[in-house]
Amino acid sequence: MEVGQHSKYFCEFCGKYAVKREVVGIWGCKDRGKVEAGGAYALNAASAATVRSTIRRLREQTES
DSSP, X not given: OHHHHHSOEEOTTXXXXXXXXXXXXXXXXXXXXXXXXXXXXXXXXXXHHHHHHHHHHHHHHHXX
16 A cells, blocks of 8 residues: 555656655646546545446437
């Protein structure tokens, strides 16, 4: 757990490994200054994948 929260993660905005944990659940890109919410100890929590897929499915239903 401790190794994961101190490592750098991939930034989807700038394409670099520059995202680090600032506080619990808040992750910031050191290169661009973008801030995003994520898991407490890792950028992408397991439940976040479920939420993203549900949102994508609902968005596709409303578009068609």
